[in-house]
Amino acid sequence: MLTCPFSVATQQAVREALTHADLGVRPLHEPVPKALLNTSVQPLFTALVRMRDDAGHPELKAAISKALNAFSDRDVFRMATQVAQQLAPRVLTAEQLTRFNYALPIGVLAEMLGVADQQRTALVDDVLDFVRCIAPGGSEQQMARGAIAAGRLQEWMRVADGPLFAQLCQLIGDRSVAIANAIGLFFQACEGTAGLLGQTLLLMQERDVVAEDAISTVLQETPPIYNTRRFAQRDIELDGQPLVIGQAVLIALKTAEESFAFGYGNHRCPGAGWAQAIALGGIRHLLTLNIEPEVVAHFRWRVSQNVHVPEFFTAEE
Numbered sequence: 654m655l656t657c658p659f660s661v662a663t664q665q666a667v668r669e670a671l672t673h674a675d676l677g678v679r680p681l682h683e684p685v686p687k688a689l690l691n692t693s694v695q696p697l698f699t700a701l702v703r704m705r706d707d708a709g710h711p712e713l714k715a716a717i718s719k720a721l722n723a724f725s726d727r728d729v730f731r732m733a734t735q736v737a738q739q740l741a742p743r744v745l746t747a748e749q750l751t752r753f754n755y756a757l758p759i760g761v762l763a764e765m766l767g768v769a770d771q772q773r774t775a776l777v778d779d780v781l782d783f784v785r786c787i788a789p790g791g792s793e794q795q796m797a798r799g800a801i802a803a804g805r806l807q808e809w810m811r812v813a814d815g816p817l818f819a820q821l822c823q824l825i826g827d828r829s830v831a832i833a834n835a836i837g838l839f840f841q842a843c844e845g846t847a848g849l850l851g852q853t854l855l856l857m858q859e860r861d862v863v864a865e866d867a868i869s870t871v872l873q874e875t876p877p878i879y880n881t882r883r884f885a886q887r888d889i890e891l892d893g894q895p896l897v898i899g900q901a902v903l904i905a906l907k908t909a910e911e912s913f914a915f916g917y918g919n920h921r922c923p924g925a926g927w928a929q930a931i932a933l934g935g936i937r938h939l940l941t942l943n944i945e946p947e948v949v950a951h952f953r954w955r956v957s958q959n960v961h962v963p964e965f966f967t968a969e970e
């Protein structure tokens with residue numbers, strides 16, 4: 654495999670890369686990561702809208718976008734407020750805040766998809782394990798844990814009965830593809846929204862801004878998902894440079910001229926409205942708890958090749 658790194662980071666080159674007909678989301682010779690072959694994740698992975706460039710992508714993308722758009726920002730904000738109150742009825746430690754940031758988008762989606770209440774804690778752990786096995790750079794052990802988590806997520810989705818799941822099933826038509834992409838929503842929403850929540854809290858410590866402005870500033874200045882990848886499907890030219898078949902391209906989602914916080918082109922995020930409504934509901938709720946500045950004083954970045962999520966911790970005195 655050719656792994657020579659090639660990266661683009663100017664507005665024009667990023668737009669070119671994200672709309673290039675011969676740059677795909679997966680390498681041609683490895684449509685599914687090797688470690689996931691012959692596991693329960695393989696059929697799920699191949700059905701995900703994020704991992705497909707075939708002729709079926711536009712229709713699937715349209716169905717998922719329509720299902721998400723069936724709920725207004727107001728509906729999502731209300732649900733986020735309700736889930737935030739349940740997750741954090743009172744003031745949080747730094748570690749609980751970190752968990753809250755991951756659990757909130759997962760909890761909102763779980764409510765809308767109709768995953769049973771008693772499975773919520775395990776659901777957050779399973780989604781985080783699943784993310785680790787799908788995101789670039791996963792170890793063999795993470796792949797194995799992710800495969801087990803994916804099996805459980807599929808079982809829970811089989812009996813889900815919420816309004817978002819009903820929309821997905823109806824609009825996609827094929828129930829197993831709907832289940833895979835419902836699980837895909839957890840995967841897509843989890844780290845990005847956790848990063849948006851955590852970074853917004855940090856920004857609000859530094860600047861005297863209201864939550865909406867802080868959220869927009871983070872998306873403009875330090876997008877939580879800060880890069881993505883594409884793979885040359887044949888020999889091409891990109892940004893005036895030759896690229897050979899199989900070569901990977903690292904695409905910066907923040908350039909000097911423009912932030913591509915929610916991507917660009919065919920794979921642009923269909924959940925941008927949801928992400929901002931969830932973040933706003935979460936931040937507004939946290940503000941009612943009067944979190945002390947010490948809670949967000951210490952953090953490390955989540956170990957990841959493409960997201961910036963601050964993970965808060967209590968420093969030893």
Ligand code: HEM
Nearest residue numbers: 702703841842845846849881914915916920922924927928
């Ligand atoms: C702040 C939070 C979020 C950020 C920063 C974010 C960002 C992104 C980005 C950059 C992409 C494009 C990836 C690429 O082109 O390689 C993407 C795709 C996607 N996002 Fe989001 N996202 C967030 C939240 C969400 C939420 C809440 C949902 C669903 C409710 C969602 C659903 C999706 C889906 C399904 C895709 C794949 C679309 C496709 O491949 O056609 N995202 N997201």
